[in-house]
Amino acid sequence: MTSTTTERRTPPATSRRPGKSVSLAARRRRTAVIAWLFAAPFVLSFGVFGLVPLLSSFGMAFTDLRVNDIRTPFAVDFVGLGNFAEVLSDTTFLRALRNTLGFVVVGVPLSLFSALVLAVMLNSLGRRAATFFRVGYYTPVVTTIVAVAVVWRIMYQPNGLINSLLADIGIDGPNWLGDTRTALPALTLMAVWRSIGSSMVIFLAGLQAIPSDVKEAAMMDGASTVQRFFRITIPMMMPTILLNAILTTTGFMQFFDEPFVMTNGGPLQSTTSIALYVFNQFQWGNYSVGAAGAYVLFAIISIFAIIQFRFFRQRT
Amino acid sequence: MSTSTPLAPATTAVPLAPVVRRRRRRLTPGRIALVAVLSVGLAGTLLPFVWMILGAFKTNAEIMRRPITWWPQAPTLDNFRAWFFEFDMTRYFFNSVFLAVVSVATTLLFCSMVGWALAKLEFPGKKVLITVVLGTMFVPGIVTLIPQFVLVANLNMVGTYWGMILPGMVGAFGVFLMRQFMLEIPDSLLDAARIDGAGEFRIFARIVLPLCRAPLATLAIFTFMGSWNGFLWPLIVSQRDSLYTLPVALALYTSPTGDKGAEFGLQMAGSVLIIVPVLAVFIAMQKHFVQGIAMTGIK
Numbered sequence A: 001m002t003s004t005t006t007e008r009r010t011p012p013a014t015s016r017r018p019g020k021s022v023s024l025a026a027r028r029r030r031t032a033v034i035a036w037l038f039a040a041p042f043v044l045s046f047g048v049f050g051l052v053p054l055l056s057s058f059g060m061a062f063t064d065l066r067v068n069d070i071r072t073p074f075a076v077d078f079v080g081l082g083n084f085a086e087v088l089s090d091t092t093f094l095r096a097l098r099n100t101l102g103f104v105v106v107g108v109p110l111s112l113f114s115a116l117v118l119a120v121m122l123n124s125l126g127r128r129a130a131t132f133f134r135v136g137y138y139t140p141v142v143t144t145i146v147a148v149a150v151v152w153r154i155m156y157q158p159n160g161l162i163n164s165l166l167a168d169i170g171i172d173g174p175n176w177l178g179d180t181r182t183a184l185p186a187l188t189l190m191a192v193w194r195s196i197g198s199s200m201v202i203f204l205a206g207l208q209a210i211p212s213d214v215k216e217a218a219m220m221d222g223a224s225t226v227q228r229f230f231r232i233t234i235p236m237m238m239p240t241i242l243l244n245a246i247l248t249t250t251g252f253m254q255f256f257d258e259p260f261v262m263t264n265g266g267p268l269q270s271t272t273s274i275a276l277y278v279f280n281q282f283q284w285g286n287y288s289v290g291a292a293g294a295y296v297l298f299a300i301i302s303i304f305a306i307i308q309f310r311f312f313r314q315r316t
Numbered sequence B: 001m002s003t004s005t006p007l008a009p010a011t012t013a014v015p016l017a018p019v020v021r022r023r024r025r026r027l028t029p030g031r032i033a034l035v036a037v038l039s040v041g042l043a044g045t046l047l048p049f050v051w052m053i054l055g056a057f058k059t060n061a062e063i064m065r066r067p068i069t070w071w072p073q074a075p076t077l078d079n080f081r082a083w084f085f086e087f088d089m090t091r092y093f094f095n096s097v098f099l100a101v102v103s104v105a106t107t108l109l110f111c112s113m114v115g116w117a118l119a120k121l122e123f124p125g126k127k128v129l130i131t132v133v134l135g136t137m138f139v140p141g142i143v144t145l146i147p148q149f150v151l152v153a154n155l156n157m158v159g160t161y162w163g164m165i166l167p168g169m170v171g172a173f174g175v176f177l178m179r180q181f182m183l184e185i186p187d188s189l190l191d192a193a194r195i196d197g198a199g200e201f202r203i204f205a206r207i208v209l210p211l212c213r214a215p216l217a218t219l220a221i222f223t224f225m226g227s228w229n230g231f232l233w234p235l236i237v238s239q240r241d242s243l244y245t246l247p248v249a250l251a252l253y254t255s256p257t258g259d260k261g262a263e264f265g266l267q268m269a270g271s272v273l274i275i276v277p278v279l280a281v282f283i284a285m286q287k288h289f290v291q292g293i294a295m296t297g298i299k
Helices: A003-008 A024-060 A082-088 A091-123 A127-142 A145-155 A161-168 A183-208 A212-220 A225-253 A257-262 A274-283 A287-314 B007-012 B018-025 B029-055 B078-085 B089-120 B126-136 B141-154 B161-168 B172-183 B187-195 B200-211 B213-229 B232-238 B246-253 B264-284 B286-296
Strands: none
Touching (some): A024 A287, A024 B089, A024 B161, A024 B172, A024 B200, A082 A091, A082 A287, A091 A127, A127 B264, A145 A161, A145 A183, A145 A257, A145 B029, A145 B246, A183 A225, A183 A257, A183 B029, A225 A287, A257 A274, A257 B246, A274 A287, B029 B264, B078 B089, B078 B264, B089 B126, B089 B200, B089 B213, B089 B264, B126 B172, B141 B161, B161 B232, B172 B213, B187 B200, B200 B213, B213 B286
């Protein structure tokens, strides 16, 4: 960087800046103007492309906005809770809700548990070995979901890699993505595979923050490895587990890329997610119905976060 | 990965906690079992990537042949060639890189600027701004998807680069990250600069930004990843082939119902072209990743 040379060139006290003669109020006003200048680019872009859509999405969910109204988004009628009623009585949405919840309820604990076990294992290794495994296990996290979903779609073919590996140990694998019973579990497995690494790294940071004297004291008192894990590691990790639980749940709730690429919601809607439902409503031009569906998802995510927060609060 | 250093200095450099350290270094059966379990798990984790890279050089027939062949029997580049000749892969690549670069540049600049104001300057409206930024951080993207599209449509930006760029220019997370780090910068340093007559913009550019290299690197990486891997927004707003990003092109052109739906070699080659650059960035900068995650608790 350029800093080392330029800092020295900073002019001494002889600059044009007004000295002590300026009143405090004037200086404060100056600071406020400067601060808003610093904030302006963010405030503008975030306000227009973040805040305006966020606020209008809420309004939109209560109107009858459709694709034809796209040029006149304000000339629409209010329908009250009509969209929510429509969404919540739509069997496709209820199917999507069930799929999403099943995906979350199975996938998130599986992902968190594997990640925690991995982190504990890595934490007991030497530095270099831990780094090696950490990088390796983290790799799926950085890769593009669409691309890995395409690869897994091939692996899940009836005569693909997974079934041929299963055949080697004498198991006749199913048509993973073509069977309503196995499609969602297949997607869940892939999502877990891709998410373990990120929770693992956060767990590792949490584990390293546990003061070693606590563990040593327990060791002196004769606590076994298992005892130390459940009596010291887990309780001290509660805040980290909470953070990971909320982040992973929020991510899993919105799963879209996987079903879009691998099954397009099929077979027979067995893998349609809420996000995919919203997308489909959007594609069909039912904008306000889609907005309502998105808000239902938002509400569910918030409820889950609150429950998790309460649950972990009680245990710490 | 840490560069390999000779063993002796590594052990002498850690004078603390001798009991625990020595304990860990010993090669016990338990330790060997642990490494073995981790290695098997790692092999399983990386298997899809190995399969993908090898498969990209195979013919379609070979990919589906039983028993499976791991190493390509007759290596071919046809799968890659198809992406460049039948499809406009150069274009998709350019689009992905272009959007990622713009989004990293604007995010770093704008988020550090507002982060600076929120960390160290007093101004009316500051509290509201902080509340809004933090309050919107965890709103799922799908909630704003449709209104964002309506907005972009009314700005006549559907099917343009503007429409793809503008909504991704900044993020609440970046503001949060930069502000958290900037709060730690000592006021005495800034006061000293002010007494020396440096203006606020000069202080920001010459003192603050150089001090913020670590969070800027973290933010750059995560923004790049987010843009490179992003799918839903480019999917709905690009609308034409010449604006497709890599994931959009891959997903749409390899759809199982499309005419390339059974061309598995082509599909794997497409995945390789998307994944390899991002893997390279990750491996080159993996230290910053881990630092960033430890620093923020955000994936």
